[in-house]
Amino acid sequence: MNINLAIADRARAGEALTPAELDELASADVLSLGMLADEVRRARVGDVVTFVRVEEISGPPSRPEAATARSRHSSPEISRAEADASGASGATGAGEVRICQMPATLSETIALVEQVKAGAGSCLVTGFSLADIVDRSWGDLAEVLTQLKRAGLDAMVEAPLDRLADAGAVLQACQDAGLKVGCLSLQKPGGVERTPMLIQVRALAARFPWLTTIAPLSREQSVTVPTTGYDDVRAVAMARLALPGVPNVQVDWSQYGPKLAQVALTFGANDLDRVSVVNDESLGRRRSSVEDVMRNITAAGFQPRERNTGA
Amino acid sequence: MDLKAFEQRIESGGRLTADEALQLYRHAPTYWLGRMADGVRRRRHPEGLVTYIIDRNVNYTNVCVARCNFCAFYREVGHGDGYVLGFDEIARKIEETQALGGIQLLLQGGHNPDLPIAWYEDLFRSVKQRFPDFKLHALSPPEVLHLSRMSKLPVPEVISRLIAAGLDSIPGGGAEILVDRVRKLLNCFNKASADEWLEVMRHAHRAGLRTTATMMYGTVETDEERIEHMARLRAVQDETGGFTAFIAWSYQPEHTERGGVEATGIEYLRTLAISRLFLDNFDNMQASWVTQGGKVGQLSLAFGANDMGSVMIEENVVRAAGASYCMDEVEIVRNAEDAGFVAKRRNMHYDILGGPFFREHAVPRTLELSTAREAGDNSVPAELVNYPARSAAGKRQRSQPPASPVA
Ligand code: SF4
Numbered sequence: 001m002n003i004n005l006a007i008a009d010r011a012r013a014g015e016a017l018t019p020a021e022l023d024e025l026a027s028a029d030v031l032s033l034g035m036l037a038d039e040v041r042r043a044r045v046g047d048v049v050t051f052v053r054v055e056e057i058s059g060p061p062s063r064p065e066a067a068t069a070r071s072r073h074s075s076p077e078i079s080r081a082e083a084d085a086s087g088a089s090g091a092t093g094a095g096e097v098r099i100c101q102m103p104a105t106l107s108e109t110i111a112l113v114e115q116v117k118a119g120a121g122s123c124l125v126t127g128f129s130l131a132d133i134v135d136r137s138w139g140d141l142a143e144v145l146t147q148l149k150r151a152g153l154d155a156m157v158e159a160p161l162d163r164l165a166d167a168g169a170v171l172q173a174c175q176d177a178g179l180k181v182g183c184l185s186l187q188k189p190g191g192v193e194r195t196p197m198l199i200q201v202r203a204l205a206a207r208f209p210w211l212t213t214i215a216p217l218s219r220e221q222s223v224t225v226p227t228t229g230y231d232d233v234r235a236v237a238m239a240r241l242a243l244p245g246v247p248n249v250q251v252d253w254s255q256y257g258p259k260l261a262q263v264a265l266t267f268g269a270n271d272l273d274r275v276s277v278v279n280d281e282s283l284g285r286r287r288s289s290v291e292d293v294m295r296n297i298t299a300a301g302f303q304p305r306e307r308n309t310g311a
Numbered sequence: 312m313d314l315k316a317f318e319q320r321i322e323s324g325g326r327l328t329a330d331e332a333l334q335l336y337r338h339a340p341t342y343w344l345g346r347m348a349d350g351v352r353r354r355r356h357p358e359g360l361v362t363y364i365i366d367r368n369v370n371y372t373n374v375c376v377a378r379c380n381f382c383a384f385y386r387e388v389g390h391g392d393g394y395v396l397g398f399d400e401i402a403r404k405i406e407e408t409q410a411l412g413g414i415q416l417l418l419q420g421g422h423n424p425d426l427p428i429a430w431y432e433d434l435f436r437s438v439k440q441r442f443p444d445f446k447l448h449a450l451s452p453p454e455v456l457h458l459s460r461m462s463k464l465p466v467p468e469v470i471s472r473l474i475a476a477g478l479d480s481i482p483g484g485g486a487e488i489l490v491d492r493v494r495k496l497l498n499c500f501n502k503a504s505a506d507e508w509l510e511v512m513r514h515a516h517r518a519g520l521r522t523t524a525t526m527m528y529g530t531v532e533t534d535e536e537r538i539e540h541m542a543r544l545r546a547v548q549d550e551t552g553g554f555t556a557f558i559a560w561s562y563q564p565e566h567t568e569r570g571g572v573e574a575t576g577i578e579y580l581r582t583l584a585i586s587r588l589f590l591d592n593f594d595n596m597q598a599s600w601v602t603q604g605g606k607v608g609q610l611s612l613a614f615g616a617n618d619m620g621s622v623m624i625e626e627n628v629v630r631a632a633g634a635s636y637c638m639d640e641v642e643i644v645r646n647a648e649d650a651g652f653v654a655k656r657r658n659m660h661y662d663i664l665g666g667p668f669f670r671e672h673a674v675p676r677t678l679e680l681s682t683a684r685e686a687g688d689n690s691v692p693a694e695l696v697n698y699p700a701r702s703a704a705g706k707r708q709r710s711q712p713p714a715s716p717v718a
């Protein structure tokens with residue numbers, strides 16, 4: 001095993017590793033790193049893998065009761081039947097209704113949230129990247145977030161650290177508005193140095209204990225130079241080892257696909273985001289069904305458990 | 312299970328029995344399998360190289376009478392989408408391949424009743440005449456058997472005629488799982504039983520050809536049958552030493568008659584690792600990025616693989632079943648180097664040819680693999696009229712002048 005055993009022991013004990021220790025750990029061979037991350041993950045959060053089915057809304061629904069009819073999916077009837085068959089709660093089986101695109105103005109955004117909330121039943125409504133909200137400069141951030149919360153938004157989808165100049169202040173505004181954030185994330189591959197980012201996450205998680213999830217794989221991928229499998233699983237393992245105060249390490253099932261997402265589970269990830277509520281052929285059949293997600297989780301040696309955003 | 316004892320045996324070069332391999336495959340932790348397989352690979356390839364070949368997967372025809380129920384690629388005789396590539400089309404593909412640094416075609420196709428052995432011989436000769444140094448890694452054992460049956464010539468004679476025409480080596484396709492119970496369920500027993508597949512390889516090895524060996528897992532076979540498949544390959548390799556590499560890939564279910572689901576990425580890595588441990592007389596294990604994607608393809612290098620396979624340039628069979636990953640030479644090299652290896656180009660014999668071609672030549676990036684033909688191209692090669700067809704549809708077609716002959 002090509003790994004510094006003293007550092008590995010500190011990671012096992014849940015101690016806060018120094019930047020130098022993190023750098024040294026990151027240079028271990030990929031199997032040793034994965035094995036350690038898997039051990040730490042099992043000790044910390046057991047062998048359960050959670051996943052959430054997300055109903056994505058990419059534009060304003062034409063009427064409130066249609067709010068949960070996905071614009072990306074052609075047949076709400078089919079999706080409902082599938083959701084019912086899978087035993088999930090709610091009209092569509094989604095654990096979360098997520099608004100993916102933000103209108104141009106704050107009033108349109110508030111109206112969209114209200115519409116979606118009206119059609120979402122008991123389902124949690126999430127939406128937007130905190131970085132997008134900040135970029136719009138709609139006024140005092142805490143006030144904007146409060147208005148969105150009042151409109152029915154239960155949580156922001158994410159806070160991409162490489163796009164937020166002062167993540168602490170932005171998260172404080174969320175806290176003041178009573179809005180949770182689904183996860184800390186990264187927008188661009190290679191946009192930030194890994195170790196300083198992990199140290200920053202550790203500090204943010206200590207300041208805001210409600211931050212429980214990190215999504216360490218970037219939201220964007222280069223078509224010509226995508227991140228490699230080694231890059232991805234190292235990023236997942238390092239997130240698990242560096243952040244004893246952040247219980248959930250998340251991978252986007254739709255974006256990264258079943259192969260990488262499943263392998264990532266053995267490198268310390270314990271949560272799969274963005275499982276579709278329907279068979280979305282545009283993503284390929286293998287990236288869609290709940291059965292497939294459960295099969296992949298089980299085949300990796302874990303227990304699947306469906307969650308909603310609040311769990 | 313005493314993993315320590317297995318560790319000692321594997322590290323000292325001891326051989327696993329089939330029962331032991333099965334036990335490990337089923338029960339050993341994935342990381343343990345990976346570490347052991349990685350250790351074996353490092354001992355066998357201590358120079359830290361990851362190899363790859365620049366070649367092109369060309370499927371000369373999709374017309375097939377075998378009708379394997381796991382195959383999404385074939386078309387029945389007379390089907391409107393059925394095609395046969397012309398000699399000139401294949402020559403153009405070779406020119407494109409050479410421009411990218413390619414040195415061979417991996418040439419495989421359906422069991423087309425309207426292509427007699429003379430067509431293959433003429434094709435091989437025409438390739439060798441135009442491109443004397445270009446290699447033909449062609450015709451999997453079931454295709455050789457199909458030619459043997461059609462021409463009523465024994466397999467050794469078919470092989471020696473093909474060698475005389477220009478065949479350089481034989482790909483290990485069509486093995487699926489070399490257990491007849493499985494082959495019957497997959498409707499591929501008739502194209503070649505397990506014994507027949509292995510016998511073709513023995514003949515090829517005796518004739519001086521090197522071949523690869525493959526395994527397509529994840530249909531109806533049991534774990535025992537996967538190990539039995541490997542055991543049969545290992546036995547032939549003990550006899551002949553003619554296999555250069557082992558390549559495992561998962562069944563791709565989309566658009567097939569059989570349907571079902573694909574085995575997972577973890578299952579692939581475990582299968583690769585156990586094959587590295589059990590097939591102790593195989594030098595080379597290829598990563599199947601074409602079925603697993605580039606990311607898990609790269610991770611294969613930590614689970615026993617020492618070779619990234621082929622740049623491919625073109626791919627039709629796996630794509631027909633729903634997988635469409637692409638890795639050009641730049642990507643293959645980047646992934647090998649990112650994993651800490653030195654990337655080297657090789658030939659089918661695993662002789663090192665040099666460093667990355669793209670570092671010495673201006674080569675355009677390829678972000679999507681080509682297909683056999685452009686959509687809607689139903690042209691019939693002019694030279695086909697020179698070969699007698701056996702099927703009624705083939706006879707009809709050849710009695711008419713070609714609609715749009717290939718230039
Ligand atoms: S796998 Fe080969 S032999 Fe079987 S149906 Fe497909 S093309 Fe024909």
